[in-house]
Amino acid sequence: MSKHFEDARYYLGRAVEHAKEGVKEELEPVEQRVRDIVGDEEEPEPSRVDAIMADLKELEQRAEGEAREAVASAREKLDNYRGRGESADADGE
Template sequence: MASHFEDARYYMGRAVDHAKAGIKEELEPLEERVRELTGTENEPEPSRLEKLQGDLKELEGRAEGEAREAVESARGRLAAYREQREE
């Protein structure tokens, strides 16, 4: 008897999954039409490549800033050294 309930539960779950997929399939054109009319679009998830490119861009910006700071610091030390030698 318990196996009958287990089977029924399994098939009910499958029926729900199929119904959900069918409803989604039927409503997709309507969703697209509403999005066109309202001017909102589905933003796709960034791909793995796009995420890596964004990370690299961020690292590039940070490295560029650190390099500028290092150059400014070196110029300051060089100027101080030259002033000290002239005295």
């Protein structure tokens, strides 16, 4: 007898899922009309300006990182040059 209840439970679950999908499908046009009247829109996609702003922010961060690397490299080269210049002056004297 429990097998019958298990089968009934399974088919009842499937029926609920199908009913839920059917109600959702039937109410979509109504939901859209209400949104049009009320003006409540769904989550908007990022605008073109927002996308450009995000790209510019990324470029800014990348440029900042590259500038820091360039400054560090220049400092290192300058320190190396100064170090060699001082040792060359000491050797020459």
